[in-house]
Amino acid sequence: MSLDAFPEHILLTPGPTPLHPHALQALSRPMLGHMDPEVFALNCEIQGDLRVMYGTAPGTFTALLAGTGSLGMEAGFANLVEAGDEVLVCANGSFGRRMAEMAARYGARVRVVTAPLGEAIRADDVAAELAKSGDIRMVAVVHGETSTGVLNPVPEIAELVRDTGALLAVDAVTTAGMEPFHMARWGVDYAYTGAQKCLSAPPGVAPVAISERALARHAARRTPTPLWYCDFEGLRDYWTRQTYHHTVPVNLHFALHAALRAALDEGMAARQRRVQQVGEAIVSALAPLGFSPYVRRPQDRLPTVLALRLPQGFDDAGVRQALRAREISVTGGLGPTAGQIWRLGLMGEAARPGPYRALMRALEDLLGVRGVMERFEAALDGVLV
Amino acid sequence: MSLDAFPEHILLTPGPTPLHPHALQALSRPMLGHMDPEVFALNCEIQGDLRVMYGTAPGTFTALLAGTGSLGMEAGFANLVEAGDEVLVCANGSFGRRMAEMAARYGARVRVVTAPLGEAIRADDVAAELAKSGDIRMVAVVHGETSTGVLNPVPEIAELVRDTGALLAVDAVTTAGMEPFHMARWGVDYAYTGAQKCLSAPPGVAPVAISERALARHAARRTPTPLWYCDFEGLRDYWTRQTYHHTVPVNLHFALHAALRAALDEGMAARQRRVQQVGEAIVSALAPLGFSPYVRRPQDRLPTVLALRLPQGFDDAGVRQALRAREISVTGGLGPTAGQIWRLGLMGEAARPGPYRALMRALEDLLGVRGVMERFEAALDGVLV
Numbered sequence: 190m191s192l193d194a195f196p197e198h199i200l201l202t203p204g205p206t207p208l209h210p211h212a213l214q215a216l217s218r219p220m221l222g223h224m225d226p227e228v229f230a231l232n233c234e235i236q237g238d239l240r241v242m243y244g245t246a247p248g249t250f251t252a253l254l255a256g257t258g259s260l261g262m263e264a265g266f267a268n269l270v271e272a273g274d275e276v277l278v279c280a281n282g283s284f285g286r287r288m289a290e291m292a293a294r295y296g297a298r299v300r301v302v303t304a305p306l307g308e309a310i311r312a313d314d315v316a317a318e319l320a321k322s323g324d325i326r327m328v329a330v331v332h333g334e335t336s337t338g339v340l341n342p343v344p345e346i347a348e349l350v351r352d353t354g355a356l357l358a359v360d361a362v363t364t365a366g367m368e369p370f371h372m373a374r375w376g377v378d379y380a381y382t383g384a385q386k387c388l389s390a391p392p393g394v395a396p397v398a399i400s401e402r403a404l405a406r407h408a409a410r411r412t413p414t415p416l417w418y419c420d421f422e423g424l425r426d427y428w429t430r431q432t433y434h435h436t437v438p439v440n441l442h443f444a445l446h447a448a449l450r451a452a453l454d455e456g457m458a459a460r461q462r463r464v465q466q467v468g469e470a471i472v473s474a475l476a477p478l479g480f481s482p483y484v485r486r487p488q489d490r491l492p493t494v495l496a497l498r499l500p501q502g503f504d505d506a507g508v509r510q511a512l513r514a515r516e517i518s519v520t521g522g523l524g525p526t527a528g529q530i531w532r533l534g535l536m537g538e539a540a541r542p543g544p545y546r547a548l549m550r551a552l553e554d555l556l557g558v559r560g561v562m563e564r565f566e567a568a569l570d571g572v573l574v
Numbered sequence: 575m576s577l578d579a580f581p582e583h584i585l586l587t588p589g590p591t592p593l594h595p596h597a598l599q600a601l602s603r604p605m606l607g608h609m610d611p612e613v614f615a616l617n618c619e620i621q622g623d624l625r626v627m628y629g630t631a632p633g634t635f636t637a638l639l640a641g642t643g644s645l646g647m648e649a650g651f652a653n654l655v656e657a658g659d660e661v662l663v664c665a666n667g668s669f670g671r672r673m674a675e676m677a678a679r680y681g682a683r684v685r686v687v688t689a690p691l692g693e694a695i696r697a698d699d700v701a702a703e704l705a706k707s708g709d710i711r712m713v714a715v716v717h718g719e720t721s722t723g724v725l726n727p728v729p730e731i732a733e734l735v736r737d738t739g740a741l742l743a744v745d746a747v748t749t750a751g752m753e754p755f756h757m758a759r760w761g762v763d764y765a766y767t768g769a770q771k772c773l774s775a776p777p778g779v780a781p782v783a784i785s786e787r788a789l790a791r792h793a794a795r796r797t798p799t800p801l802w803y804c805d806f807e808g809l810r811d812y813w814t815r816q817t818y819h820h821t822v823p824v825n826l827h828f829a830l831h832a833a834l835r836a837a838l839d840e841g842m843a844a845r846q847r848r849v850q851q852v853g854e855a856i857v858s859a860l861a862p863l864g865f866s867p868y869v870r871r872p873q874d875r876l877p878t879v880l881a882l883r884l885p886q887g888f889d890d891a892g893v894r895q896a897l898r899a900r901e902i903s904v905t906g907g908l909g910p911t912a913g914q915i916w917r918l919g920l921m922g923e924a925a926r927p928g929p930y931r932a933l934m935r936a937l938e939d940l941l942g943v944r945g946v947m948e949r950f951e952a953a954l955d956g957v958l959v
Contacts, residue, residue, distance in 0.1 A: 393823030438778030
């Protein structure tokens, strides 16, 4: 297969997002070795920028794992959980359930707080579980549940966990870099994301932040973590002590560095604003066709993954296939919401009017309707994106 | 730091190697999602090409892990070893010792066969260990030990393991794609490498091959592997059943696909020939300066990582630093061989006269000697590279 045969696609999915132009450019810089001084200097800048992105305390250890977001999830349980530890997982979607599965694989006694599909975890339910047992060693929660477009109340949950002695691990895959994330202020001990989400860098590295408390927990383990590849001490060997641990994907470091720098240059507030503005314009444009927000309570809606319930009788698979023939990728539901919802990505470079103009135009054409584009433009008119 | 400030470096290290031009080109192709049909089609081609590269049986499962070579090592132990299993590790260098450490982390009772530094594992020693116990569940060996430039006798070891019921896991990081590797003929059950070694693709994916016997062993586990991210069943969900498991680094798939195809187009025999020819030319050129092969027995020498003992009184650190100022990267010894040897990479795009001409020229200049370049060219003259 010739790669030249691939047309340019507009990715409006919940990830990967379209690459930031600086990331694309940096990706094909001349090769360097993982132990070269230029790479260590670049890594230091990445670490500093990640502290800003995650809103960490000054000395918090940050790094890139050499894998995708799921490895970020795994590294948290692998390093911070030992066999027999009690772990409370907030699981109201696929990624929360994945957390519960991983924790169990590392020998945790897993307790789960759930919520009905399309609803956020209720902080009261977390409080009730915490009250039941004084021995919970870790609480884990997905900030933005990609599978349903739900935003979980991490600040409230963090407030409850703060004085219990439990660590708080947060999946920031669809939030950090685009939505408010305040690791230090909230009291998060471990956070991770994937490069290809809010930062619009290529997939293959997972930015993580690890609190001093989490490092101390790791240092006090009775047994080494099975996961040598992401052992927190091994990571510090490379990222702090600049000694060899394993080869890192330097080209992806180049690209992540460029994308992260671009995100900080733009500023978190500006990024949050364009997510919100483009999201509102999409809802305005599509509502008259019968699309409606899937997540009932406005405060539970994840701005970066806009979940829209499809109109009655809408040909989900057919329309998405027709869109794809026009090089526009849109994602449907996952599991129980398949055929019922679309999940529109508003992370990184997807959260701009341009890519969504293409969708609006194509929908008018495919559905034989008018006014979609007009409503989209009207909603954007006068707002800064 | 501006990435534009990085000059082009000539990487003569044991990895990463200079990118193949097709890989560099493919790296910056327009983005696609990991679930896009074009990506699945590309993955199928990668899987077929990996079967050729590894010399597998027709139905052998091949895939890319979303991480570097050490994750390939880890995935073998994580999936194929359960707590209490007896594992025999051939450890005659850093990477063999890393194998022993990983196996232990997954609960194995580890037995080790060693060899003096700079010597290959002796098949007789493996036979003696196998004779001692009838309960060895896995034998693990590094084919080419990057840390010392030693080639271990995998075919002989495989012969011994064949009828014992033990699985054979082989680290093919510096061999597969450049040196003879015959998984099916030898009887290897698990093999892995890193993209950035013999294939000259960017680091960040680890090509693996898993025999049917290894898959059956995995299917019969009493407990799930802790390592969700590389669970063989999860890998098959994505690579065989084309269902979602985790996001894969598609840009690295593009690049690996291009580099692997280029390697097969060139042909394994031609690649082995140029490693040998360039290696011999380097030895001819440098011998009069006092450089000599570090590995005593010729049959123990790993062609792709040429380990040369430095001349008496040679200023290792100073010369390598001066070379680096000229954008030429050469790697020294590791641990006990630090200051005593150089390890010259002859993998992928490094195993060509061009990059080594730059080294010869620079050495003449830095050491104030003549004839190095002439001897290098004379040794290459008339041979096909």
